[in-house]
Amino acid sequence: MDNKIYCIGCGVEIQSEDPKKQGYLPKNVVEKSEDSQLVCKRCFRLKNYNEVSDVELGADDFYQLIKSLSKKDALIAKVVDIFDFSGSWIEDVVDIVGNNKDIVLIANKLDLLPKSVKQNKIKQWLFKVLKEKGIKVKDILLVSAIKNQGVEEAAVRLDQLRNGKDVYIIGATNVGKSTFINKLIELTSGDKNVITTSHFPGTTLGMIEIPLDRATSIYDTPGIILDYDIAHYLDAKSLKLVMPKKEIKARIFQLNAEQSLFFGGMARMDFVKGERQSFTLYASNLVEIHRTKLSNADALFEKHLGQMLKPPFEDNISIFGKQVRKSFKIDNRKTDIVISGLGWITVNSDSGCKIDILVPEEIEVFVRESII
Ligand code: GDP
Numbered sequence: 001m002d003n004k005i006y007c008i009g010c011g012v013e014i015q016s017e018d019p020k021k022q023g024y025l026p027k028n029v030v031e032k033s034e035d036s037q038l039v040c041k042r043c044f045r046l047k048n049y050n051e052v053s054d055v056e057l058g059a060d061d062f063y064q065l066i067k068s069l070s071k072k073d074a075l076i077a078k079v080v081d082i083f084d085f086s087g088s089w090i091e092d093v094v095d096i097v098g099n100n101k102d103i104v105l106i107a108n109k110l111d112l113l114p115k116s117v118k119q120n121k122i123k124q125w126l127f128k129v130l131k132e133k134g135i136k137v138k139d140i141l142l143v144s145a146i147k148n149q150g151v152e153e154a155a156v157r158l159d160q161l162r163n164g165k166d167v168y169i170i171g172a173t174n175v176g177k178s179t180f181i182n183k184l185i186e187l188t189s190g191d192k193n194v195i196t197t198s199h200f201p202g203t204t205l206g207m208i209e210i211p212l213d214r215a216t217s218i219y220d221t222p223g224i225i226l227d228y229d230i231a232h233y234l235d236a237k238s239l240k241l242v243m244p245k246k247e248i249k250a251r252i253f254q255l256n257a258e259q260s261l262f263f264g265g266m267a268r269m270d271f272v273k274g275e276r277q278s279f280t281l282y283a284s285n286l287v288e289i290h291r292t293k294l295s296n297a298d299a300l301f302e303k304h305l306g307q308m309l310k311p312p313f314e315d316n317i318s319i320f321g322k323q324v325r326k327s328f329k330i331d332n333r334k335t336d337i338v339i340s341g342l343g344w345i346t347v348n349s350d351s352g353c354k355i356d357i358l359v360p361e362e363i364e365v366f367v368r369e370s371i372i
Contacts, residue, residue: 005036009043012206022055022206022222046208046220050185054178055206055222062224063096065207066170070097075104075138075162079171079180082107082122082142083244084229084341085129093170094135103137104161105130106154108176111144112244114282114372121371129368145180154180155187159212166216168207173223174231174243181220185210228364230266230341233318238311242266242342244284250346250372251281251289257353260297262290265309265320267339267359268301270294272327274353280372283343287311319360326357326365334370339363346370 005014012023016030023040030038045051057065069076076097085107094103107126110119119142126140138161143150158167171177207219225232234242241264253261256276261269264287271279271294281289290309292300305321306314328337331352338344340363347353348370357365 007040074166081175241286270356272354280346323358
């Protein structure tokens with residue numbers, strides 16, 4: 001017997017177990033309803049409050065969803081968190097939707113970067129990453145959804161680029177996709193009643209539709225949790241410290257070779273070789289940095305992980321107990337070593353140096369030309 005109920009808005013199966021997953025509706029609402037014309041909480045919020053909220057998909061379902069986009073003649077707007085940018089996920093998505101799609105990259109959370117970061121440098125860096133990966137995008141738009149910076153310009157640009165077609169907005173969880181779409185809704189819907197949710201017959205993909213005009217729409221899609229991002233492994237208490245809320249302040253350390261810096265207990269930088277020089281750290285202001293001699297670093301980590309070296313906290317060490325060494329040879333150009341989800345270290349070395357980053361294997365670490 002099939003007693004499953006589907007949301008009449010987005011078509012996904014209604015469930016009452018997990019508020020973060022798609023199709024959620026509290027049990028008492030489901031039980032009280034007399035017919036099967038139910039909408040999930042996400043569609044309900046859109047319909048009644050003109051507000052989208054993020055829901056998560058498992059990786060398989062997410063890639064299935066992305067795959068379905070490859071068949072549509074539409075503009076795909078990919079939202080990324082500029083502070084927590086990982087090229088890998090862009091690559092994955094483009095592999096699936098194909099390189100002949102119209103893609104625009106929306107880099108959000110501009111407000112978190114120090115004011116000294118030049119916007120054109122960020123754009124250059126992003127274009128370079130995409131080029132190296134062989135990915136073509138129509139444009140890169142820098143915004144701060146929360147501060148409403150660049151959102152109006154982005155709306156105008158999206159409208160030009162879509163050329164009368166639909167727009168699908170995709171993004172990983174926490175990049176600010178909902179915040180961005182909600183700002184777009186505010187801008188585009190003079191008449192708040194235009195917001196509807198509509199069902200894709202024959203699919204259970206959980207996209208929801210926000211009409212732009214009579215013929216075309218923006219579609220909000222569920223997000224995915226990326227497993228190479230530090231945020232994936234931290235509990236709520238730790239995330240509050242690690243995800244910056246305010247503009248990041250640079251922290252400068254003068255180090256000799258064979259000194260180490262700990263980012264809480266999440267990552268460690270070993271200055272292996274090179275002349276005395278300064279290292280500038282950019283991470284949430286609430287993450288404590290500890291300095292020690294390289295020769296003491298292992299022992300310190302073993303003794304203090306979860307206590308002095310936190311986050312992570314003692315009761316939830318997760319993957320952080322086991323670190324691997326990722327080595328980087330830095331030349332004399334100003335370089336950022338980026339630890340996905342945590343921040344970056346700017347190295348400005350006259351004569352080059354050797355740096356090791358110790359992190360759990362799962363966490364992505366990469367270098368880029370400095371954006372400062
Ligand atoms: P989603 O999961 O991608 O839909 O992301 P949300 O829109 O729910 O945002 C995730 C978190 O990032 C929330 O705490 C937001 O307040 C925050 N956020 C969203 N946009 C911005 C932004 O432009 N700047 C900053 N600093 N935070 C943002």
